[in-house]
Amino acid sequence: MRVVFMxxxxxxxxxxxxxxxxxxxxxxxxxxxxxxxxxxxxxxAFSPVKDWALAHGLPVYQPTTIRAEETLxxxxxxxxxxxxxxAYGKILPAEVLRMPTYGCINVHASLLPKYRGAAxxxxxxWNGDTETGVTIMRLDEGMxxxxxxxxxxxxxxxxxxxxxxxxxLAVLGADVLxxxxxxxxxxxxxxxxxxxxxxxxxxxxxxxxxxICWQHSAIALRRRVNALHAxxxxxxxxxxxxLKLHRVAASSEATTCPPGAIVQMDTQGIHIAxxxxxxxxxxxxxxxxxQMSAADFINGYQLRxxxxxxxxxx
Numbered sequence: 001m002r003v004v005f006m007x008x009x010x011x012x013x014x015x016x017x018x019x020x021x022x023x024x025x026x027x028x029x030x031x032x033x034x035x036x037x038x039x040x041x042x043x044x045a046f047s048p049v050k051d052w053a054l055a056h057g058l059p060v061y062q063p064t065t066i067r068a069e070e071t072l073x074x075x076x077x078x079x080x081x082x083x084x085x086x087a088y089g090k091i092l093p094a095e096v097l098r099m100p101t102y103g104c105i106n107v108h109a110s111l112l113p114k115y116r117g118a119a120x121x122x123x124x125x126w127n128g129d130t131e132t133g134v135t136i137m138r139l140d141e142g143m144x145x146x147x148x149x150x151x152x153x154x155x156x157x158x159x160x161x162x163x164x165x166x167x168x169l170a171v172l173g174a175d176v177l178x179x180x181x182x183x184x185x186x187x188x189x190x191x192x193x194x195x196x197x198x199x200x201x202x203x204x205x206x207x208x209x210x211x212i213c214w215q216h217s218a219i220a221l222r223r224r225v226n227a228l229h230a231x232x233x234x235x236x237x238x239x240x241x242x243l244k245l246h247r248v249a250a251s252s253e254a255t256t257c258p259p260g261a262i263v264q265m266d267t268q269g270i271h272i273a274x275x276x277x278x279x280x281x282x283x284x285x286x287x288x289x290x291q292m293s294a295a296d297f298i299n300g301y302q303l304r305x306x307x308x309x310x311x312x313x314x
Contacts, residue, residue, distance in 0.1 A: 001181065004080040004100070006031040010048040011166055012086035014174035015107055019084065020056055022178065027058055028078045033089050034062045066090050075099055082184060084177065085139060094141055102184050104139040107173040109166070111135060111151055113199035116144035121162055121169065123202045126227035128219075131155050132165070134173040136180050138191055143201070147191035152176045161226040161247075205232060212236040212245065214259035214310050218277030222250035236260075236310040238286075239301075243309070246291055247283035252276075260308040269294035272309060 003025050005016050020027050030053040036045045046054075053060045063071040075083075076099060083104040085092070097104050110120035112135040124132040133153035140146040154172055156165060180187045210233045212221060225234045225248045235244045249269070257263050257273035264271045269282040285291045286301075297303070 001025045001081045001184070002028050002079060004029045004031065004075065004078050004083045005049075005053075005086070006083060006088040006092075007049045007086040008033045008047045008089050009087050011109065011170045011173075012049050012088075012107075013052050014170045015084065015086045015177050016049060016052060018174040018178050019181075020058065022181070025181065028080060029074075030058050030060050031075075031088070032060060032062055034064055066096060067093055072096070082181075084181075086173070086177075091141075091143070092139060097139055097141065102188060105149060105177075105180070105184075106137045106139050106144075106146070107177055108135045108137055108144060109169045109173065111153065112137060112144060112148060113194040113196065115202050116199055117202040118204045119202040121166055122205055122227045124156060125160060125162060125165060126223050128223055129156050132169070134169055134176055136173075136176055136187075138188060145194060145196065145199075147193050149187050149191045150176050150180050159226070159249075162228075162230045207232040210234040212310060214272070215275040218250035218252070218274045218279045221274060221279050222248050238307075238309050242287040244285040244291075245281055245283075246285060247281075249280040249282060251278040251280060253278050257306075258308065260310045262303060262305050262307050262309075264305060265294075265298050265303060267295070270298065270303065 001024060003019055005019060005027055007016060016030065019025050030049060032047045032049045038045060050060050061074055065071065072095060075096060080100045082100045082102045085104055086107040092104060108120070110124065111133045115123055131153050133151055135148055136150040137144065137146045138149055152172055154168055205228060210228050212234060225245050228234050229246045233244055235242050237243065255263050255273045255278060259273055259275050261273045262270060263273050263278055269280040272279045272281060282294050283291055284294060284297050
């Protein structure tokens, strides 16, 4: 089967690798987002998909717009049986959806129709889901509204953050994609429509949503850190400077200390009172500094029991 692969981030790489390793398929082209230029250093950064494709001798195409006639001509020239789309980053127009013999299929990181949109993995962790999964979907012109071809579930561990869960879902997605492509016509014949009435949408997460409010419960704050610390970041204030939280644990232990106050410090980390329970900060990042362990932060900044985080903002 002649396959055109369309994807950009690290999440897409296992699916591309699985296709390239399968002798039944030929990856005739890899389409990914244009290179980005680092604002500070001016260095050009390739997408993870481009890096992998070039390293394995696959042809790479990087259109600035998918609707340009030049782009459409290139896509037609590949004479693909199917386009496989994994986090490409752009909605495909109807003309592109109709090009391949079997249309376009997508690997989506949620159990559709739940968590359509931009941030399914973040919201799954943020909302405290105990399971999530991947959906292989036949693409249409809507936002994640196409028919479901296949799905698979995976447990969400209490300490899963977005990087960890993304890696798990990427591997799972590649496995399910491989199964679907073993007999794509049969899989498409069994596709089922989504229940649009139960659909939920995820929006792009703003930096402001990373602000810690210590009146929230420790469990809610742990979920926020796990969901958002990698992007856009989770932060509080300490001694009138911004402090990012990268790894935390939560305890239901009761305390009479006010929210944001340091209850104790030990080898586990910095125990901080919340609106319900105690949050234990284990990996932090002071403003304009690198990440450091709680122990290094305690020693370097001479923390004291009773000091409060977030007083100037919360």
